[in-house]
Amino acid sequence: MVDLDQDPFYSNGTTDEISKKLLGMLLTYDSPKGLVGGRIVETEAYMGQKDSAAHAFKGRRTASNEPLYGPPGTVYIYSIHGRYLLDVAAQAKDVPQGILIRAIEPTIGLAVMEQNRTRHGVELTNGPGKLMEAFGIADKDMNMEIFGDSKLNIHQDDKKIPIQIEESNRIGVANQGTWATKPLRYFVKGNPYVSGIKKRDYDQKSHGWR
């Protein structure tokens, strides 16, 4: 059994650094309808107690954000606006910093995801609630599980390299205090599955991968 607090990936670096490292990694879910997944193309870092936009701001701790306090690699699913969003705890146990996985470029189980979403093309997975709907996840049953031990997995060794990582402020936290404007959102420049990207900014050739 691995010592989770010593995890060589999640504990190695600050949460914003890890958010960038996740870009290009393969995210999979072993769903009841078959394996689904894709490349992570957009993430956001939430820096814990000090971060006015984070769920754990000022050490806030409730039943629903408890997974943030789990060991690195803990699955944190939470609901907002009637959707489910996927986070991963990024630091040692009791350090409540997390990374929101906002979009993926789908590569596995396209037919299943299209059925779950009743949409296709970029609309399949170009947003945090959309990718969870595509996966067919509509509950928080996997909370507190660890990526890799869970049916959810982030394959650290199966990774494409972005040509360029772009940064911006985080989405949907506009009036969440002084941290609202910090550049803690990261995405693969030119990838069509990044939320809100304009068609003219697509990298048609390589989707932003090296």
Place this chain on the structure above:
DNA sequence: ACACGGATATTCT
């Protein structure tokens, strides 16, 4: 009971 949010879809100028 009730207000609201780490979102999405639809409907307009």
Place this chain on the structure above:
DNA sequence: GAATATCCGTGTA
């Protein structure tokens, strides 16, 4: 592109 309707679980009262 921007405005708006709707989503429903969660925190606070």
